[in-house]
Amino acid sequence: MINRSEPIHGLGRTSARLLTTLAGRDQYIFTTQDAVEILGVQPDQHGRAAVVKLLHDLVERRWIERLEKGKYLIIPFAAGPRRIYTAHAFLIAAHLIEPYYIGYWSSLHYHGFTEQLSHTIFVATTKQKRERTIAGVTYRFVTLTPRKFFGYRGEWIEGRQIQVADREKTIVDCLDHLEYCGGIVEAAKGLWYGVTEKRLDLDRLTEYATRVGNRAVFKRLGYLAEVLELPIEEYVARWRGEISRGYSLLDPTLGGGGERDGRWRLWVNVPREALLEWREH
Numbered sequence: 590m591i592n593r594s595e596p597i598h599g600l601g602r603t604s605a606r607l608l609t610t611l612a613g614r615d616q617y618i619f620t621t622q623d624a625v626e627i628l629g630v631q632p633d634q635h636g637r638a639a640v641v642k643l644l645h646d647l648v649e650r651r652w653i654e655r656l657e658k659g660k661y662l663i664i665p666f667a668a669g670p671r672r673i674y675t676a677h678a679f680l681i682a683a684h685l686i687e688p689y690y691i692g693y694w695s696s697l698h699y700h701g702f703t704e705q706l707s708h709t710i711f712v713a714t715t716k717q718k719r720e721r722t723i724a725g726v727t728y729r730f731v732t733l734t735p736r737k738f739f740g741y742r743g744e745w746i747e748g749r750q751i752q753v754a755d756r757e758k759t760i761v762d763c764l765d766h767l768e769y770c771g772g773i774v775e776a777a778k779g780l781w782y783g784v785t786e787k788r789l790d791l792d793r794l795t796e797y798a799t800r801v802g803n804r805a806v807f808k809r810l811g812y813l814a815e816v817l818e819l820p821i822e823e824y825v826a827r828w829r830g831e832i833s834r835g836y837s838l839l840d841p842t843l844g845g846g847g848e849r850d851g852r853w854r855l856w857v858n859v860p861r862e863a864l865l866e867w868r869e870h
Contacts, residue, residue, distance in 0.1 A: 603643065608652065611623070617680075618662050620659050621640060621641060621660075648661070657685065657721065679699075679753070680746060681724075685712070686712065686714050690753060693711035693754075693770045695707065696758075697776075708725075708727060709729050710726060710727070711769050713741075713754070714730055737801050739797075740758025756783055757797050760783060761806055763775070765801050768841070774863060776813070777813050777817065778867060780814065784819045784820075794824075795824060804833040807832050812850065829852075832854055837856070846858050
């Protein structure tokens with residue numbers, strides 16, 4: 590059985606051994622099975638139950654945070670006596686599901702394409718998973734078909750590699766699902782900064798837009814490029830050749846209505862002024 594009767598720096602000996610061993614491994618996220626192996630308890634029902642009880646006590650005392658069933662985050666000593674700490678949200682997201690990549694509004698902000706920061710972390714995956722809230726941060730999982738699950742790369746955050754949508758896939762994903770990026774204005778910012786700061790590979794952007802298979806992405810790309818007066822006429826012409834005959838909403842998150850744009854086959858339900866006024870601030 591586990592003996593937690595001898596306190597060391599506010600912890601019992603067993604708890605302290607568990608946390609210091611994990612810290613020595615630089616392992617800040619761990620599982621119940623990790624704890625069982627580190628503490629060397631009998632791998633039977635009683636031994637595992639004792640570990641589960643110890644972990645429950647550590648959660649109650651704010652030494653660790655429960656991420657999901659059987660998975661925990663160590664709250665470091667730097668969090669202070671009140672044990673208030675939030676790890677970089679992308680690091681936590683990386684441990685919640687596989688495969689994954691950080692996308693949509695989260696990668697839009699990560700790449701510096703918007704100043705607006707969402708308190709929701711958007712995680713693209715091919716699996717189904719319910720939304721979670723951990724330490725005040727909401728993690729929303731966007732299920733993609735395998736055909737759309739591409740266009741991400743490893744980025745180093747706090748010494749660990751995290752999968753994040755690249756710049757081009759961020760723009761395409763946002764225009765494909767505007768409900769996950771804050772709407773068409775945020776997507777317009779991303780396109781503007783990406784083009785004017787020469788941080789977008791427009792050939793790759795076009796390839797990605799083709800691969801996702803949503804012709805409305807080309808409509809929104811072309812319309813925004815013309816409204817923003819971006820000097821990319823060659824690509825605008827290519828995008829116009831890819832649009833479908835039917836009409837799509839410029840921003841589906843805002844419902845129907847608006848003026849009909851025959852050039853781009855769009856119902857323009859967002860005033861042009863709204864697509865431009867953010868540049869004046």
